Amino acid sequence: MSASHASEFPVPLASRRSATGIPTGRLALWWVLASEIVIFGGLLASYIMFRLHHPHWADEASHTNIWAGGFNTFVLLTSSLFAVLGHQAAEQGDGAKAARFLRLTVVGGLVFLGVKAVEWRGEISHGFTIYRDLFWTFYYTATGLHGLHVLVGMIVLWLVAGDAARGRNLHRVELIGIYWHFVDAVWIFLFPLFYIAR
Amino acid sequence: MAHAQQQSFWSRYVFSTDHKIIGLQYLFTGMFMGLVGSFLAYVFRMQLAFPGEPVPLFGVVTPLHYNALVTNHGAIMIFWVAMPILIAGLGNYLIPLMIGCDDMVFPRLNRLSYQIFFLSTVVILVSLFVPGGGFGGAWTAYPPLSASAQYNHTPWGAPLWLIAVALEFVAFLLGGINFVTTVMNARAPGMGPMQIPIFVWMVVIASIVFMASVGPLVAGAIMLLFDQLLGTHFYDPKAGGDPILWQHLFWFFGHPEVYVVLLPALGIVAEVITVFSRKKLFAYKTILYTAFATGIISFFVWAHHQFVAGIDPRMAHLFTITTLIISVPIAEMTFAFIATLYGGSIELRTPMLWALAFIAEFLVGGVTGIFLGANATDIYLHDSYFVVAHFHYTFFPIAIIAGFAALTYWFPKMFGRHMNETLGKIHFWGTIIPFNFIFLPLFVLGAAGEHRRIYSYEHFSQLFTPGLQNLRVLATVALVVMLLFQFVFLYNFIRSLFAGEKAEENPWKANTLEWLAPSPPPHGNFAEMPTVYRGPYEYSVPGRPLDYWPQHLPN
Numbered sequence: 019m020s021a022s023h024a025s026e027f028p029v030p031l032a033s034r035r036s037a038t039g040i041p042t043g044r045l046a047l048w049w050v051l052a053s054e055i056v057i058f059g060g061l062l063a064s065y066i067m068f069r070l071h072h073p074h075w076a077d078e079a080s081h082t083n084i085w086a087g088g089f090n091t092f093v094l095l096t097s098s099l100f101a102v103l104g105h106q107a108a109e110q111g112d113g114a115k116a117a118r119f120l121r122l123t124v125v126g127g128l129v130f131l132g133v134k135a136v137e138w139r140g141e142i143s144h145g146f147t148i149y150r151d152l153f154w155t156f157y158y159t160a161t162g163l164h165g166l167h168v169l170v171g172m173i174v175l176w177l178v179a180g181d182a183a184r185g186r187n188l189h190r191v192e193l194i195g196i197y198w199h200f201v202d203a204v205w206i207f208l209f210p211l212f213y214i215a216r
Numbered sequence: 217m218a219h220a221q222q223q224s225f226w227s228r229y230v231f232s233t234d235h236k237i238i239g240l241q242y243l244f245t246g247m248f249m250g251l252v253g254s255f256l257a258y259v260f261r262m263q264l265a266f267p268g269e270p271v272p273l274f275g276v277v278t279p280l281h282y283n284a285l286v287t288n289h290g291a292i293m294i295f296w297v298a299m300p301i302l303i304a305g306l307g308n309y310l311i312p313l314m315i316g317c318d319d320m321v322f323p324r325l326n327r328l329s330y331q332i333f334f335l336s337t338v339v340i341l342v343s344l345f346v347p348g349g350g351f352g353g354a355w356t357a358y359p360p361l362s363a364s365a366q367y368n369h370t371p372w373g374a375p376l377w378l379i380a381v382a383l384e385f386v387a388f389l390l391g392g393i394n395f396v397t398t399v400m401n402a403r404a405p406g407m408g409p410m411q412i413p414i415f416v417w418m419v420v421i422a423s424i425v426f427m428a429s430v431g432p433l434v435a436g437a438i439m440l441l442f443d444q445l446l447g448t449h450f451y452d453p454k455a456g457g458d459p460i461l462w463q464h465l466f467w468f469f470g471h472p473e474v475y476v477v478l479l480p481a482l483g484i485v486a487e488v489i490t491v492f493s494r495k496k497l498f499a500y501k502t503i504l505y506t507a508f509a510t511g512i513i514s515f516f517v518w519a520h521h522q523f524v525a526g527i528d529p530r531m532a533h534l535f536t537i538t539t540l541i542i543s544v545p546i547a548e549m550t551f552a553f554i555a556t557l558y559g560g561s562i563e564l565r566t567p568m569l570w571a572l573a574f575i576a577e578f579l580v581g582g583v584t585g586i587f588l589g590a591n592a593t594d595i596y597l598h599d600s601y602f603v604v605a606h607f608h609y610t611f612f613p614i615a616i617i618a619g620f621a622a623l624t625y626w627f628p629k630m631f632g633r634h635m636n637e638t639l640g641k642i643h644f645w646g647t648i649i650p651f652n653f654i655f656l657p658l659f660v661l662g663a664a665g666e667h668r669r670i671y672s673y674e675h676f677s678q679l680f681t682p683g684l685q686n687l688r689v690l691a692t693v694a695l696v697v698m699l700l701f702q703f704v705f706l707y708n709f710i711r712s713l714f715a716g717e718k719a720e721e722n723p724w725k726a727n728t729l730e731w732l733a734p735s736p737p738p739h740g741n742f743a744e745m746p747t748v749y750r751g752p753y754e755y756s757v758p759g760r761p762l763d764y765w766p767q768h769l770p771n
Contacts, residue, residue: 027233030319031745032312032402042321046397053389053427060432060468064439064461072456148448152456155448159438 047193051200054167058204061163062211065156069215076216078153081146086137087213090130091205097126098202101175101195108182108191116191117183120175123198127172134165157212164208167201233323234739238330239309240630245337246300249292250616252341254699256289265685265692267672280369282671283352288344290355291377294473295384296337298615302480303426304333304391306622307419309630311395313730313737314413316404316746316768320394329390336383343376351377354669356466359451359459363443375444382437385430392423404729404768406748410504411767413728413752414497417504418483422476425511429472436465463525467518474610475514479507481618482549485571488625489553490753491726492568493560494763497753499552506545506552513542523591524598532591539589543582550575550582561756565724566640570621573648574613581609584659599669602662605655612651620647620705627709628723632735633716639708646701653694657687727766728752 033042069075104119138158141147148158171194178194181187229237255273262269263277270276277285308326312319320326344350351373353362362378365371399412399420439450440462449455451462490497497503519527519535553575562568584606587593597603620643627635661684662668673680722731729748733741746768754765 027324030317030321030323030740032317032319032398033321033323035317035321035402037403037407038400040401042397042401045400046322046393049393049396049427053393053431056428056431057434058431060465061435061438063432064435064465067461068456068458148446152449155442155450159442159448163438 041189043189043193044196047196051197054200058160058163058207061156061160062207065160065211068152068156069211072152075151075153078146078151079212079216081141081144082157082213083137083140084213086133087209090133091209093126093129093133094202094205097123097130098195098199100126101198104182105192105195108188111188113182113185113188116188117179120179120182120191120194124172124175124179127168127175130168131165134161160208160212164201164204167204171198171201231327233319233327235308235312235320235323235326236630236737236741238326239305239307241330242300242308242333243305245334246297246305249296249300249337253289253292253297254702256285256292258695258699260285260289261692261695263672265689267674277671279671280349280352283354284344284350284370284373286669287352287354287377288340288350291381292340293611293615294355294477295381296340298477298611298619299384299388300333301619302477302484302615302622303419303422304329304388306415306480306484306626307391307395307423310626310730311398311416311419312402313629313733313741314416314728315399315402315407316729316742316748317398317402318740318742318745321398321402322394325390326394329387329394332383332390333387336380336387339376339383340380343373343380346372346376348372356470357440357462358466359440359443359462360453362462363440363451363459365444375441378437378441378444382434382441385434385437388426389430392427395423396420396427404746404748407767410500411748411751413483414486414500414503415480415483418479418486418507421507421511422479425472425479425514426476429469429476429515432465433469436462460522460525460527463522464518467521468515471518471521472511472514475510477614478546478610479510481574481614482507484618484622484625485553485574486556487726487728488567488571488621489556490755491625491724492563492565492571493557494563494755495556495560496755497552498555498558500751500753503549503552506548509545510542510549513538513545517542517589520589520591520594523594529591536589536591540586543586543589546582550579566635566637566644567621567625569641569644570617570624573644574617574621577609577617577648577651578613581606581611581613584609597662599667600662601658601666601668604668605658605662608655608658612655616647620644623709625724626730627712628719629730629733629735629737631713631716632719633712634719634723635712635716636708639704643701643704643708646704647698650694650698650701654691654698657691660684661687722766725762725764727754727764729767732766732768 036042038045100119100122104116104123107113107115107119146154148155174194175198178187178190182191232238259271259274259277260282262271262274263282268276308320348365348370351357351362351368351370353368353374357378361367362374365374368374399416403412439448442448443450443452449457451457451459453459486497486503516538517535519531520539523532523535557572584602588597588603588606624635624640627633664681664684666681666684667679670676670679673685719735721733721735723735724731729746730737732746734743748767749770750765750767752767756763757765
């Protein structure tokens with residue numbers, strides 16, 4: 019812990035112990051992701067069960083914008099690469115460089131949400147609203163929940179980058195990176211399930 | 217000056233990050249909500265025994281009132297009493313003490329968890345007083361009833377109820393992550409996995425089971441909220457949705473949830489019976505492994521709630537088998553507890569009475585569960601008072617009996633004073649005897665075919681069965697008697713807080729680390745951080761002058 023951070027909150031001994039050898043922050047993050055996996059898992063399992071019983075959803079799915087989805091997949095994967103490069107810089111102790119990469123990751127998230135907004139706008143203006151069919155209800159719910167995770171990730175990335183630029187809490191660069199990979203991985207499931215599968 | 221004092225009160229008791237204060241915040245909120253939940257039960261039981269007559273302290277119960285009372289009684293007792301007392305309250309207070317460290321690994325996350333929980337408490341209480349009244353679609357909130365205000369007549373109550381439950385889930389997810397990480401990483405040096413007290417293990421397993429089961433219901437709750445507020449059709453069959461989907465998502469969480477609260481209760485019983493029989497806990501590893509088995513099997517039993525929902529009969533057979541299988545590890549644990557008692561030098565102090573009562577009463581709940589887990593008998597008994605009696609014989613021992621065992625056992629540690637033993641025993645018998653008189657009649661009523669969701673039997677001549685009315689009155693009178701005896705506890709609790717006999721560090725001569733800390737433990741818990749040299753249950757070891765051998769003493 020750097021002296022600059024020894025502010026008003028005293029870190030308890032408990033937070034500094036590591037009986038498993040895994041840093042506490044990383045351990046907790048894995049549990050967060052485990053609980054996130056079952057949330058998305060429940061939603062997607064429900065979607066798949068419905069999908070199997072509703073053959074006409076294939077026609078509905080053909081109205082999603084596969085090019086926008088594909089481009090967004092590329093954007094998210096690239097932003098994950100920046101998160102990895104940020105982690106690498108943080109490992110070397112270069113907080114300023116880590117912060118630059120994390121901010122590039124945020125830009126990736128912004129582009130993703132921007133494309134998403136244009137995509138939703140087009141779909142809604144063509145009558146494919148959340149009410150049109152249960153397929154579209156699932157589509158907006160699942161991609162919306164994912165978008166919310168992207169948004170939260172961007173905010174936290176920005177805060178961690180601000181800290182890292184001043185050389186503080188560099189271990190958090192790795193943690194937010196892992197979270198960002200998870201957001202990425204969820205999209206890897208959503209994209210084929212909602213866009214590609216006919 | 218007054219300002220400075222006020223500030224220190226706020227930072228010390230309201231915005232504290234100390235695990236003990238947060239634990240007590242959860243505990244007191246849970247106890248308060250227990251009073252609320254009991255009052256709701258009192259009102260609707262009065263309506264059943266004396267239909268249409270004004271209930272003292274409430275007034276005339278309308279059908280909408282009745283539904284809201286039953287629904288919120290169930291939801292409050294599970295989510296705002298059992299969960300905060302058994303897991304969050306005791307877990308927060310005891311985990312760092314029992315594993316020998318100074319706090320949780322994320323103290324501020326812990327505070328946030330309580331704050332979200334407090335908000336959820338406010339929302340559920342407010343939801344009872346909004347236009348249209350509280351939600352009345354049962355604690356299971358089945359659609360289409362729960363999904364549309366057109367059916368449930370509670371345009372505000374239903375969404376607020378759902379939001380309160382969702383906030384409560386978030387609070388317990390944060391808390392659970394904190395518990396699991398703390399126990400994994402912050403144990404005292406020398407405390408290996410097999411030296412962890414059973415109660416701590418149980419809270420950890422329960423937290424993991426909660427975390428793994430609640431996700432689909434979080435997704436399901438988002439979908440239900442969309443149906444309620446946006447008018448989507450996830451659960452609406454006429455627009456391609458499916459109400460049974462909710463039942464799957466709900467019970468995929470709802471049944472593991474039973475074990476989420478049961479396991480910590482069993483942990484409490486394990487701690488209490490070893491101390492008061494001065495004997496090593498029988499088969500520590502077996503208890504641990506059966507708890508794991510229970511946690512895992514609990515994910516494969518949920519559809520036994522849906523035998524009459526139109527699921528495939530072949531699937532019903534499978535779920536019958538898994539449901540009957542899960543009674544094996546629980547029975548094994550019960551046998552281990554009885555074996556612990558066997559040959560011990562048993563001291564019938566108040567906590568021990570509660571722990572023994574837990575084993576006896578929970579047994580009734582477990583055995584009657586067999587009838588409901590088997591699809592053939594469940595189809596007859598489904599939605600009858602037999603079900604109500606069955607799950608009260610499980611949840612009452614879990615939340616109330618084990619809760620009192622824990623409160624009376626750890627009271628000296630928490631507040632540095634003893635509770636009055638005589639009043640404790642009066643309260644014990646005054647609770648246990650009426651409890652059986654409430655729910656044994658309900659078994660009879662249920663077996664006679666009485667449906668559980670009837671507001672007034674006078675409205676249904678074919679269901680009224682005047683011969684059974686005496687049993688309904690008996691159950692209600694027993695409930696009132698039991699509730700009156702709770703004032704003995706409240707008096708004893710409050711009086712002992714200020715005027716109880718002073719307690720030393722280790723009044724029960726127990727082995728676990730929390731008894732090494734001063735009573736009550738100061739901020740930071742231990743004067744010197746302990747090291748662990750042995751398991752937590754070394755009682756009456758041959759060749760030692762004392763009959764207990766605390767974990768922190770070097771050989």
